[in-house]
Amino acid sequence: MKRFDEIAFVCALTEREADAQEMKKIFNPEWLSEKSNVPVVKAIFDYIEKYKCPPSFKSLHEYMNDMDKEKYEARYREKLTMLEAVQVDKSKQVMAIAKAKESAAAMSLSTMVNTPTFQELLSEGEGDRLRSEVARWLSMHTEKVGEEVVDIRSGLDKLISDVGYDGRPKKITTGVSCIDSWTHGGTRPGTLGILMAPTGNGKSAVLMNIALHIATAEEKSVLFLTNELTIQEQLERFLVRMQAPDLGPDGKEIYYPLQTVQDDPTIAYRGLKRRWQYGLERRLFVGNTDLNATCDQIEERLQLMRVQYGFKPSSLVIDFMERMAPSSKISRGDKEYIYFGEIAKELVRLAKRTNTAIWTAVQTNRGGLNKGVEQSMEFGQGSIRHFQEAACVIGLRKEVINLDAEGNDKVEVLAFKELKQRHSAMNDRGVRLKVHLDRMYITGEEVEVPEDADIEVPPDQDVVKKKGKKKLKTQWEARGK
Numbered sequence: 001m002k003r004f005d006e007i008a009f010v011c012a013l014t015e016r017e018a019d020a021q022e023m024k025k026i027f028n029p030e031w032l033s034e035k036s037n038v039p040v041v042k043a044i045f046d047y048i049e050k051y052k053c054p055p056s057f058k059s060l061h062e063y064m065n066d067m068d069k070e071k072y073e074a075r076y077r078e079k080l081t082m083l084e085a086v087q088v089d090k091s092k093q094v095m096a097i098a099k100a101k102e103s104a105a106a107m108s109l110s111t112m113v114n115t116p117t118f119q120e121l122l123s124e125g126e127g128d129r130l131r132s133e134v135a136r137w138l139s140m141h142t143e144k145v146g147e148e149v150v151d152i153r154s155g156l157d158k159l160i161s162d163v164g165y166d167g168r169p170k171k172i173t174t175g176v177s178c179i180d181s182w183t184h185g186g187t188r189p190g191t192l193g194i195l196m197a198p199t200g201n202g203k204s205a206v207l208m209n210i211a212l213h214i215a216t217a218e219e220k221s222v223l224f225l226t227n228e229l230t231i232q233e234q235l236e237r238f239l240v241r242m243q244a245p246d247l248g249p250d251g252k253e254i255y256y257p258l259q260t261v262q263d264d265p266t267i268a269y270r271g272l273k274r275r276w277q278y279g280l281e282r283r284l285f286v287g288n289t290d291l292n293a294t295c296d297q298i299e300e301r302l303q304l305m306r307v308q309y310g311f312k313p314s315s316l317v318i319d320f321m322e323r324m325a326p327s328s329k330i331s332r333g334d335k336e337y338i339y340f341g342e343i344a345k346e347l348v349r350l351a352k353r354t355n356t357a358i359w360t361a362v363q364t365n366r367g368g369l370n371k372g373v374e375q376s377m378e379f380g381q382g383s384i385r386h387f388q389e390a391a392c393v394i395g396l397r398k399e400v401i402n403l404d405a406e407g408n409d410k411v412e413v414l415a416f417k418e419l420k421q422r423h424s425a426m427n428d429r430g431v432r433l434k435v436h437l438d439r440m441y442i443t444g445e446e447v448e449v450p451e452d453a454d455i456e457v458p459p460d461q462d463v464v465k466k467k468g469k470k471k472l473k474t475q476w477e478a479r480g481k
Contacts, residue, residue, distance in 0.1 A: 004099035012093035020054035095310025175213025184424035197396035203361035215284035244271025292325035393420035
């Protein structure tokens with residue numbers, strides 16, 4: 001039998017609820033090679049059956065003591081104390097769960113094949129019944145993805161058991177205040193979120209903020225993939241976003257912009273020790289992909305990372321969809337909306353298969369086209385067929401607001417617009433958040449636009465002249481007033 005870290009496995013069953021629930025449904029503890037772990041795992045599984053959640057070591061002590069006080073005093077207490085004292089890296093827990101599934105599945109297959117019933121079916125050439133036995137075994141030991149059928153009671157029981165302690169479905173927040181508010185607490189695993197914006201309007205900065213927030217505030221694993229930059233260029237941008245401020249002579253905080261950090265990365269690296277203390281390096285991985293990478297290739301990358309690092313992301317952030325290609329052969333040519341529609345469909349399938357929350361972005365003014373058309377769901381649907389399959393679509397536009405008539409008080413903002421929501425009420429909302437894009441930072445501060453304020457926009461967007469200055473003519477403007 002293939003060996004694995006059983007201590008890490010037992011610790012995972014007490015700390016990783018989803019893994020503990022899955023192992024309880026499929027496996028019995030008898031397949032473990034270390035016999036002293038068998039009663040502990042059995043007690044964990046029995047506890048899950050009774051209380052619908054995995055026990056902590058403290059509750060496990062109490063449970064095993066109540067179950068058999070004599071054996072607890074003689075053997076179980078010492079074993080639990082030893083397991084409790086070991087500090088196991090979270091990534092080792094993930095690897096142990098993955099290897100445990102392989103080991104248990106292999107032993108399960110061996111047991112099935114060597115049963116008298118199976119051997120009799122082999123000798124009698126009962127192909128249909130053999131296929132039925134093998135199919136039943138596969139259904140037990142294969143992750144359920146894509147299409148699924150459940151009886152109504154089991155389905156509702158799972159729905160209730162999957163919600164968080166606050167009674168709501170588990171969601172992953174983005175850290176962008178308006179998106180989390182509009183989605184009623186974030187996006188669900190297995191769904192796709194898309195940012196839609198013209199070139200150079202902050203898509204990458206928002207995606208980076210989402211990835212960093214999920215890895216820090218949510219404490220979930222994230223893989224950030226870029227198909228536009230080299231790995232070094234992307235790491236420079238993360239360094240700019242993660243830097244701790246220096247103090248200037250006047251006592252004010254100083255943050256270094258991207259260009260300065262590119263010249264000398266060491267000035268921004270100071271102060272990152274606090275990040276490593278909380279294990280950020282175990283939760284956030286950054287990688288790059290080739291131009292025209294497909295969803296199939298990305299899924300292969302995910303599988304490889306699971307084997308190499310024991311890393312299975314809860315969220316996948318791809319910067320950006322524009323440089324991907326569909327897995328099936330479709331000519332880009334003059335049918336770009338079909339081309340990108342296929343990528344959107346495949347990303348939705350990838351999210352479901354891997355049970356990850358995927359965020360990506362799409363460019364709305366390809367080749368300089370459609371600059372004068374305001375972003376809307378209809379506009380997005382014209383750019384990307386099957387756009388509606390995304391659970392959340394957010395429009396972006398970068399603006400600089402002149403808060404006084406002389407133009408001495410300028411504020412850089414990103415104007416966010418709600419274009420599509422699947423799991424919450426859709427109210428066509430818009431908001432402007434103050435940003436510092438030179439250091440990839442999105443604040444939660446909303447900016448109200450005075451009646452006489454002028455709004456400057458990048459030159460490739462739809463602008464009209466007003467009072468000698470560029471003025472953006474959109475629904476956002478009216479909503480901001």
